[in-house]
Amino acid sequence: MSAVIQPATTPGKADTPRETSGTRLAVRRFLRNRLAVAGLGVVVFFVLFCFVGPLVYSTDQTHTALQQVNLSPGGAHWLGTDAVGHDELGRLMYGGKVSLIVGLAAGVLATVIGTLWGAAAGYAGGWIDAVMMRIVDAGIAIPALFILLVVSAITTPGLAGLILILGLVSWLVPSRLIRAETLSLKNRDYVLTLRAIGGTHARAILRHILPNSVSTIIVATTFQIADAILLVAYVSYLGLGVQPPATDWGGMLSAGLTAAYSGYWWLILPPGLAIILVVWAFNAIGDGLRDAFDVRGRG
């Protein structure tokens, strides 16, 4: 019986299994989520497809080739050609590059702005917080699409301009998430302890609040990227995105739609499916990361 008894300093905890480090546990949980892994696979596939693909399957996407318009799939053109004779498969790679770059950059930009804004509001508290969050509320009340249409009507944005505009209209939701996180973190005992012994605000934010918000930030970023890719598709579909001969998946969809009644399905299905797949994939990754990172879940 006495074998059961241990020194008083190690209570009941002794026989619980040793916990592996947080990151490794998160990775393991993520890998166990099949949808998330599938999503990651889809994203990797499309990145390779758009950025490495053109090296293998080289096509001319700048000059029109009017002698070979609207060819159906087969022969030299695996996915046929479009209304100005561009190879559709090559165009899918070319347009995907724009969609992915704009989506990724705008999603990251939105999260960065949102994180800074939300963290500042949450940490400052009081009336500063109130004013900053009312600005966010007002922004959320205006539909993003409406702003995009107005802006596009005024100017024709380039690639950088598009990223900037998309980032500026979609940082509101992540800012709310990060503010909530900051509000709870700034009153944690370890932050109070740091402040009580004379630690600076900068140290509290940089060493404690941001590192502990990382999971929230990463998850927010994935969802923002998914949203941004969809938003680029909207904008381009309405003809307000990047201008020809450049294109993206939304633009391709828009161009293909005019040919829908002629039965040229290869101009609609591939870009449409690509958008759906990539947006779904980023959402699946986001879900998987959220579940994997959920530190609260394991007490």
Place this chain on the structure above:
Amino acid sequence: MTATQASAVPAAEPILELDGLGVVFTAESAQVPAVRGVSLHVRPGETLALVGESGSGKSTVALAAMGLLAGNARVSGRAVIAGTDIVGADEAGLAALRGRTVSMVFQEPATALDPLTRIGKQIAEVIRNHRDVSAKDAAAQAVDLLRRVGIPEPEKRVEAYPFQLSGGQRQRVVIAMAIANDPALLIADEPTTALDVTVQAEILDLLRRLAAETGTGVLLVTHNMGVVADFADRVAVMYHGRIVETGPVEDVLLRPSHEYTRRLLAAVPRLSVAEADKRAPAGEARRDDGPGSGSGTAPVVELRDISVVFGRGKRAVRALDGVSLDVRPGETLGLVGESGSGKSTVARVALGLIPPTSGTVSLFGADLARTRSRARRALRSGIGVVLQDPVASLDARMTVGECVAEPLRVHRRELSAQERRSRIEAVLERVRLPREVVRRAPGELSGGQRQRVSLARALVLEPRLLVADEPTSALDVSVQESVLEVITELQDELGFACLFVSHDLAVVQHFARRVAVMRAGRIEEQGPTGETLLHPETAYTRRLLAAVPVPDPVVQRGRRAERLATLAAGLTEAGA
């Protein structure tokens, strides 16, 4: 009284019988056995206390007896309530049993009630779930039940929402729901742990009366030996999922036979009370002569006439009202009081985390409000802080070494990595932690180890003042003892002053040289611990002391009788 009753009924069939009960949880990475081969029984009218430290499996036993375990639990053995085996019973059978034959009182009354439903309706619902009673009759019975559990003006209070009641009243409502259908068995899992001592005493009185009136068997799950002494007829001691000792309360608490029980009881801080001196000689305040203590020296921290008001206008709440106190070098001031009395607010004002609405705080002789922020920051290098929650006190994303290094990185930036490392190792050794913990994550340590990491962080700068806000309240008694020992030892060695906030009068009595008793934002009385806690001057302190149950059933019986007599006398006195 309850003891004689118990001996009168042992012939009755047990209402609860556990036979070789085992519970294994399937965790993410392993199978964790929580309960192994537990056998016990509760007879009608009898109270069995299931005691043990956190992780011993006592709550798991209670939940298993209700069939309420989570889906990842595998149960073996038998758990029979009134002839029905709970293990393997279907959900419909369990539902018929729960709330009717057996009901449960949980620890936290705030979460046990639906916040959006009037309490009368919640009680009536429990009644109508099991009995064919009209809505009107059920409502009338709800009023009756509220009266039985001692809620004043029950006719009006049935219309109240849970948030309109105090914690103690909410627990009374939970108890009313539990006894609504006259259950044969009541399972109470730490029913008073979330409550203040005076409220705890009232709730225990209530449970005792109800159980005696109706002959209900009670399975009381608790870690508090005082509660056991006050309430239980028999005791079962759990350790690592097993029962190591069972017996009548007087045998187990006064003549424990198992070594673990002996050690557990030895670790319980005992309140020495004037009338029980011969039984509990455990100690006057043992910190009578700290180095450098004495009224002649200048105080390390001094609060003068501090008031703190939260909010503005009508909704303003006066959290502190004219609080003055000081802590001198090398001495420990214990700050005690019930929840909401403002003791933690005092600690935070002393730390400069909450600016006082009026009054002055001087730290190491400098008025905090008048020092510039840079100078204030430097002053604060002389403070160490240990807070209550061992989980929230350490940043889970840092290693133990980084946590302890933080004060050095703030105030001793000139140190080389090498010097920093040697200081961290030295201070970890001082709090009796092995050197290897430096690279571990806080999440891998036990609660007691984490509190010692907090202490190491607080002491790494060799502060002149340690502010400890309930540093051991979340810990088991045996762990609490070792943490307090470490603090005492280091205080002798380093000579820092200590502001020690606690709700536990026994701990303060052992640990602090002087004590200040707080109530509703004011200091009710303060003085040397030996004087104030043995011969209190105010009625409030006397009431507070009388409500603390001591882990000796014989002494506690006398104390209870005395407390009830004083209370009765107090009522007539108040009328005059």
